[in-house]
Amino acid sequence: MRKLNFSINQIKAYLEDRNINTTIELMEKEIDLIEKEIMPLVLLKKDLEKKVKVLKDFQKIDDYEKIKIEKIAARKIIFIEESMSKEEEVDLAFRKLEARNDSKLFLFANKDMGVFIEEESMKKGDYTVYENAFFFVDDNEEKYNTILPEGYFATLVYKGGYEKSQPLFEKMMEFIKKEGYTINGSPMEIYRLDIHGTAEKEEFITEIQIPVRK
Structure with a gap:
């Protein structure tokens, strides 16, 4: 009864006058x-x-590193504003996010993690400096920082270490320009499977998403 937040007086009254109705209550x-x-x-x-299910679907992919244009629905995110570049710094940012809302964010649950590419570095052709580490959260989540609007994205999924990101970003930028698209927001790296899910670097699965428009 204490666990149910009954007061001492309520407990005393119940014990002194128990009946079927009070027991049901x-x-x-x-x-x-x-x-x-x-x-x-x-x-x-x-x-x-x-x-x-997501990880099993990624295991079935047979066209890694293929660039696609996809329409993606709006998504809610929780993020932390912080520039970072090293893998350890990214991991630390995610740990900070977890600490902020431990009841909502689970590394091993369906909370895909990601980072935005820093705009100034991107203009110089460097895609290895990040800002605003984030978690995607469920559509019905009430606590979030912002919503990524629905739109078209150039996407690419690759397996292996993060050193592959720079050349693959360059490849995607060439594709975007060649196909007549322009960038329409901040590019993202999304970590579908990382050190938290496997110790095998060759099993890492990363998705690059770049918002685009014609």
């Missing part, structure tokens, strides 16, 4: 408490099931 309150405790686990289970 107590049990109903306990059911409500159990439901509240179960719900986070149910949501986490659903997130994990989604992540398993």
